[in-house]
Structures are given as C-alpha cells and as structure tokens.
Amino acid sequence: MASQKRLIDTVPEAERPKLMEVLALGFSRTGSPNHCLALEKLGYSVYHMSECVTRWQEQHLQLWEEALTAKLKGQGKPWTGDDIDKVLRNYNAIEDIPCLLFIDELLEKYPNAKVILTNRDIDSWFTSVHQSIFKILEWRTLPWIASIDPILWGPYSTILRMIVTKWTDGDMSNGEALRRSYIEHYAHVRSKVPKDRLLEFESKDGWAPLCEFLEKPVPKDEPYPRINDAKWTVQIHGFIYYLRLWHCTRKYVGAVGALLVAVGVGYWTLRK
Numbered sequence: 001m002a003s004q005k006r007l008i009d010t011v012p013e014a015e016r017p018k019l020m021e022v023l024a025l026g027f028s029r030t031g032s033p034n035h036c037l038a039l040e041k042l043g044y045s046v047y048h049m050s051e052c053v054t055r056w057q058e059q060h061l062q063l064w065e066e067a068l069t070a071k072l073k074g075q076g077k078p079w080t081g082d083d084i085d086k087v088l089r090n091y092n093a094i095e096d097i098p099c100l101l102f103i104d105e106l107l108e109k110y111p112n113a114k115v116i117l118t119n120r121d122i123d124s125w126f127t128s129v130h131q132s133i134f135k136i137l138e139w140r141t142l143p144w145i146a147s148i149d150p151i152l153w154g155p156y157s158t159i160l161r162m163i164v165t166k167w168t169d170g171d172m173s174n175g176e177a178l179r180r181s182y183i184e185h186y187a188h189v190r191s192k193v194p195k196d197r198l199l200e201f202e203s204k205d206g207w208a209p210l211c212e213f214l215e216k217p218v219p220k221d222e223p224y225p226r227i228n229d230a231k232w233t234v235q236i237h238g239f240i241y242y243l244r245l246w247h248c249t250r251k252y253v254g255a256v257g258a259l260l261v262a263v264g265v266g267y268w269t270l271r272k
Helices: 032-041 049-054 060-073 081-088 099-109 122-131 133-137 142-148 153-167 175-192 207-214 230-270
Strands: 022-024 093-095 114-118 198-201
Touching: 022 032, 022 099, 032 093, 032 114, 032 207, 049 060, 049 153, 060 081, 060 099, 060 153, 081 099, 093 099, 099 175, 114 175, 114 207, 122 133, 122 175, 122 230, 133 153, 133 230, 142 153, 142 230, 153 175, 198 207
Parallel strands: 022 093, 022 114, 114 198
Antiparallel strands: none
16 A cells, blocks of 8 residues: 655755754753744754744644654654655754754765754743743643634644643653653754854854854844743734634634634633
8 A cells, every 4th residue: 555645745845945954853842932932043944843833834843743743753754854844945954842852864865064052041941931832732722622623723733732741751740750751952953063063052142152153243222132021922922822712713703703712712721
C-alpha cells in the first residue's frame, strides 16, 4: 500500500534566495522575542512562531503540526532537513519553537550557520513558562475553540501541547522533568556546535556581544529590545482568542451574537 502523501510534499521545491545564517536555538521564554526583534533590526529575516500564525494561508501551522506529530509521536514519515528548508527558504535566521525541536536536522542542513543560545536563570525561566505557555494551555475552553477553529487554534494548541508534553514527560505538573528538559537541551546544543560558531547570550548582555558575533555594527541610539513578559504573552493570546472566536461563531449566530459569545466565553476562559 502506498504511503499517504504528506502535506510537506505538496510544497513545491524552490531555490533558496538567501543562505541560512543564524540558528537561535535557545528555549522559549529566554528572551527570544526580544532577540528576534534584535536580529530583524540587524537585517535578518527571522522565522519565529509568530510567522507560523501570520503565514496561515500557506498552512504553516498545519505543516509544523505534521512535522511534530512525526517526530514526537512517531506517526508519519519524519521530516528531513530538506523538508524543513521548504518552509524556511525565505528566511536566513530562525528563533524559538517550533524550529528548536529540530536541532539535529537544522545543524545538519545548515552546517555553516552561526548558533545562538539565548539563556536565562532556570528558576526565572521555570516561573515564566508556567505564567505564559502553561497558563494558556490551561484555559478551560481551549479544547472547544480548537475544535471549531481548524485554521489557527486547532493546530496551534496541538503544537503547544505536543511540545509541553515532550518537555514534561507527559505530565505538566512534573517540574523536575521540565527543568531536566531545559538543561539537556542546552547541553545537547553545546555538544553539537563548535565554540567558534556558538554564542551564549542573555538579554541583559545587550547589543555588543551579539553584533560582534554576527559581525554587524551596533545600532546607534537604540536600546536592545525589551518586550514580551509572561503577562503580555497571555494578553496577546487572549486577544487572538477573542478574534478567532468571533470569526468562527458569526456564521452561526450573526455578527452581534458572535460578539456576545466571544465576550462571554472569553471572559469565562481568561478569568481562570
């Protein structure tokens, strides 16, 4: 019996317009949005989780759901570095999830790319993850909106849940496993990347070490970006929740009814 065609196989082959230059492989909640903005300021085109959402017409969320299902659950043919490159071909830098779940594939595919490990005190990181990603996954109506929104919340919540399941050995209350995943992730990257291609970086370090490593001039009269604390992350997700809830229900109850549903369900969900 012929194997089922994968979604990634429907993405056409194309020449890469620019070389992959930077792999930022630090864990989520280690200042990655700040670092992403910094890389963009330095002229890089960066692929971050937000790109998965904004490229919804190209089914980026569904593509990464397929990739992670194969890698983390063993269901379907695993993606290769060439498969990943189909999604990343218009970018010359990557940051955060979902890419950081594919360390070995990325390092093999882009052997000349410089690698940056954004880092953070593990206790501070642990708190931030629980106040952001975990809090979102605990929303009471998340399974419901995921079931009625196959464009965004369906695949997005599945991606988040698969990643957190990996990090916690299947138990979100397992703090020991979560900390161990953080430590092992960084140890794995360090074991794979030569020191001359690796920068260990924290947001407090500012522009100087980053620009020196990337051989870029330091931006003049511009502080290193500072955004995206845990509370802000939850608020942004809440805003998107309301928008998608309104969009997905208005065809059933009309615009006004959808607005009332969005406000009521959203309030009940987010007050937890």
